[in-house]
Amino acid sequence: MVAIGFVASRMLGLVREILLARQFGTSGTYDAYVSAFRIPDLLLAIVLAGSFGSAFIPVFAAFFARGDEQGAWRLASTVLTLSGVVLVLFGAVTFLFAGPIVRSVIAPGLAPADQATAAGLMRLLLLSPLLLGLGIAAKGILEGQNRFVLPAIAPVVYGLAGVLGVLFLAPVYGIYGVAVSVVVGAAGHFAVQVPGLVRSGMAFRPSLDLETAGLAEVGRLLGPRIVGQAAFHLNFIAVNWFASRTGEGSVTALNNAWQLLMLPYGVLALSISTVIFPTMARLYEQGNILELRSTFGRALQPLLFLTIPAAVILFFFRTAIVQTIFEHGAFDRASTILVSRPLAMFALGLVGYAVVEVLTRVFYAMHDTRTPVTAGIAIIALNVLLSAVLVGRFGHVALALSLSATTTIEAVILLVVLRRRIGLGSSVPIPWLIRVLAATLGMVGVSWLVAPVVTAATVPDEAPRVIQLLLLAYTLAVAAFAYVVVAYVLRLPGLAQGWDRLPARITSLPGMTWVGAGLRPDGKKTWRRP
Numbered sequence: 001m002v003a004i005g006f007v008a009s010r011m012l013g014l015v016r017e018i019l020l021a022r023q024f025g026t027s028g029t030y031d032a033y034v035s036a037f038r039i040p041d042l043l044l045a046i047v048l049a050g051s052f053g054s055a056f057i058p059v060f061a062a063f064f065a066r067g068d069e070q071g072a073w074r075l076a077s078t079v080l081t082l083s084g085v086v087l088v089l090f091g092a093v094t095f096l097f098a099g100p101i102v103r104s105v106i107a108p109g110l111a112p113a114d115q116a117t118a119a120g121l122m123r124l125l126l127l128s129p130l131l132l133g134l135g136i137a138a139k140g141i142l143e144g145q146n147r148f149v150l151p152a153i154a155p156v157v158y159g160l161a162g163v164l165g166v167l168f169l170a171p172v173y174g175i176y177g178v179a180v181s182v183v184v185g186a187a188g189h190f191a192v193q194v195p196g197l198v199r200s201g202m203a204f205r206p207s208l209d210l211e212t213a214g215l216a217e218v219g220r221l222l223g224p225r226i227v228g229q230a231a232f233h234l235n236f237i238a239v240n241w242f243a244s245r246t247g248e249g250s251v252t253a254l255n256n257a258w259q260l261l262m263l264p265y266g267v268l269a270l271s272i273s274t275v276i277f278p279t280m281a282r283l284y285e286q287g288n289i290l291e292l293r294s295t296f297g298r299a300l301q302p303l304l305f306l307t308i309p310a311a312v313i314l315f316f317f318r319t320a321i322v323q324t325i326f327e328h329g330a331f332d333r334a335s336t337i338l339v340s341r342p343l344a345m346f347a348l349g350l351v352g353y354a355v356v357e358v359l360t361r362v363f364y365a366m367h368d369t370r371t372p373v374t375a376g377i378a379i380i381a382l383n384v385l386l387s388a389v390l391v392g393r394f395g396h397v398a399l400a401l402s403l404s405a406t407t408t409i410e411a412v413i414l415l416v417v418l419r420r421r422i423g424l425g426s427s428v429p430i431p432w433l434i435r436v437l438a439a440t441l442g443m444v445g446v447s448w449l450v451a452p453v454v455t456a457a458t459v460p461d462e463a464p465r466v467i468q469l470l471l472l473a474y475t476l477a478v479a480a481f482a483y484v485v486v487a488y489v490l491r492l493p494g495l496a497q498g499w500d501r502l503p504a505r506i507t508s509l510p511g512m513t514w515v516g517a518g519l520r521p522d523g524k525k526t527w528r529r530p
Contacts, residue, residue, distance in 0.1 A: 005152030010266060012159030014325075017259050019166040022329030024175065026249030026256075026338050028114040033175050034255045035107040035244065036121035038237050039094050044129035044136075045229040047087050055221035057140045059214045064145060071213055073203040078212040080137055080204065087133060091126045098122045106237060109245030117175065124179045128186045132158070135189035142196050150196040154189045161185030224369030231376040238384050239399050242391050249338050250396035256326065257343035257400060261350060264310040269354035272299050273361040280365035289422050296362055296418075300355070300428055305492075307354045308440050309483045313476055314347035316447035320455045324472050327460050342400035349404020352411045359414040371417055379410045435490040442486035447479045 024030040056079055063072035094101065098119040102110075107118055135158075139151040165181020173180070209215075243250040276299045283292040314321070318340040327336050360372045383406040390398035418424065454475040458468040 005156055009155035009159045010263070012156065012163055014259070014263070016159065016162040016166060017256065018325060019163065020170075020178065021256065021326040021331040021335070023166060023170050024252075025330030025332060026252040026335040027330065028111055028248045029117060029175050031107070031110055031244065031248065031251040032114040032118035033121060033178065034251050035102065035110065035118045035240055036125055036179070038106050038233070038240055039101060039122060040125045040129050042230065042233040042237070043087060043090050043094070043126075044133055045233055046226045047083050047090070047129070047133065055218050055225060057143060058221070059217050060141065061145075063214065069201070070203075074205075074207065074209075074212055075214040075218070076137075076141055076202070077205050078207045078209055078215055079218060081206045081208055083133065083137070084130070085208070087130055091130065095123050095126055106240055107244035107251065108241065109243075110251075111248070121175065121179050124176070125182060127183045131183065131186035131190055135186065135193060138190055138193040138197055141202065142193060142200060145200055147196055147200065150193045154192050157188040157192050158185040161188055224373050228369070228373045228376055231373065231380055235380045235383060235403075238380070238387070239403065242387050242399055243396050246391060246395045246399075249335065253335070253338040254342050254396055254399060256322075256339045257346050260321065260325075260343055261314065261346040261353070264307065264314070264350065265353055265357075268303060268306050268310065269357040272303050273358045275299075276358070277361045277365055280362060284366050292365075293422055293424065296358075297424070297428065299358055301432065303354055303358060304351065304428065304433075305436060305487075307351050308436060309443055309480055311347045311350040312440060312443050312447055312483075313479060314350065315344050316444070316451040316479075317454065317472070317476065318343045318347065320451065320458045320472055320475075323455075323460060324458045324465075324468050328465075338396075341397045345397055345400035345404055348401070349407050352404060352408030355411040356407055356414065359411065359418060362418060363414070366421070372414065375410050375413050375417075378413075379406045382406050382409065429493075432493055435487060435492045438490055439483050439487035439492065443479055443483035446482040450475055450478065 020030065020033075024033070056076075060072055060075060063069070063075065099116070102115050102118045102122065107115060110118065135154055139154060142148070142151050161181050161184050162178075165178050165184070169177025169181055171177075239254065240251055243254050276295060280292055280295055283289075283295060319336065322340045322343065323333075323336045326339065327333070363369070363372050383402050386402040386406060387399050390402060394401070415424070454472060457463065458472055462468075463471075
């Protein structure tokens with residue numbers, strides 16, 4: 001159920017982005033909408049998402065493990081109350097000064113009318129962190145009691161509200177209708193989990209008692225994570241600041257390109273890092289550094305094997321992907337060009353983004369939050385400096401290139417630190433990496449040949465949209481197949497052995513049996529249904 005909810009929420013998010021592109025293209029209005037999220041997202045991340053996502057749940061669950069339910073609810077009440085107070089205070093300040101914040105901090109380059117729209121949207125969207133924060137708190141409380149169904153449904157409700165808002169409210173109320181749907185979705189995100197809270201026996205009593213048992217531990221865990229979350233969002237505020245000064249549509253183009261990058265990133269990097277984190281944390285607690293290093297290597301190799309070809313696909317097929325998915329309605333040919341160029345630069349950094357995600361989890365498993373946070377802060381400074389140098393010449397494309405370059409540097413820094421800390425051994429053997437790079441070159445050759453053809457074939461109105469989607473999917477599959485074939489021919493460890501074991505696995509299926517041994521020229525068996 002959790003996996004289904006994750007995939008469904010991701011798909012609804014993509015559908016929402018497609019519908020928004022059709023309705024608003026890469027206009028100044030959409031720039032204002034994207035800009036309006038920056039401060040609300042920052043508030044949510046540092047006040048509630050951080051505390052319940054990584055600091056509150058372990059302490060809360062420990063109370064239940066000891067059988068102290070009253071202590072658990074006292075802690076939850078105090079953390080919720082304090083978080084709510086901080087959110088309301090910061091939200092009130094943002095509401096009063098939304099105009100100056102947009103003009104000076106978020107989007108100084110937008111047209112005055114779009115700045116006014118962004119400020120109005122920001123005031124409306126300030127309700128979202130409070131409501132969505134309650135939903136995240138409910139999710140943390142329920143998951144702390146091993147109740148996962150309603151927390152998995154909540155993001156689907158949030159995503160569905162956004163889709164319906166674009167379909168039914170945007171045509172009538174414009175971009176403000178979309179913002180209203182976001183607030184409604186945030187309310188739904190919390191409301192759908194209320195029955196679970198009731199069944200869990202939650203006893204909420206507002207409290208500002210700073211002596212509450214467990215609160216100091218939450219604060220200790222929370223401090224570095226707040227800095228890390230703030231650094232991540234401040235980085236994007238800096239990007240937004242520069243992008244707003246490079247012309248109308250640049251903020252939107254970077255946002256759309258980033259959302260496309262997040263599809264392979266979410267499926268590959270987030271899923272792998274989430275799975276290995278508990279194992280690495282347990283191994284570190286046991287003092288088993290050798291096995292911890294081995295686990296990291298077993299995670300890093302498939303991550304590289306999958307993200308490298310994903311980056312190649314995004315780079316070479318960027319225009320075909322963007323025009324097939326987005327180009328309709330207000331999203332025209334100029335919008336496609338505006339989005340596809342930064343997407344190419346983001347693609348160059350996909351491996352870096354993925355490796356940083358996994359490395360950060362390794363340091364967290366080792367109870368070291370200072371190293372990734374310090375590296376993140378340094379990278380923000382470098383990104384701002386590099387963006388300032390390049391943006392005048394290369395426009396918004398430079399911002400994507402700067403993010404990718406600095407994140408890749410961050411990955412290298414974290415790898416060096418981790419190597420000094422625990423040693424990496426043969427986490428990524430050089431012969432294995434050479435074979436992967438050789439297979440990548442084969443894929444690059446195929447992609448270079450077929451990308452212009454599929455790009456021309458997927459121009460809107462050249463063929464039915466469904467046919468173009470199928471053609472694009474088929475072409476991407478061919479490129480990926482070329483990568484796998486070359487890797488197999490080079491006997492890439494893991495892949496070759498898995499392929500050789502495939503016949504045995506097939507014959508284990510009902511109704512399958514070995515026949516005609518020796519019929520193949522290489523003497524290997526073949527199979528069919530008897």
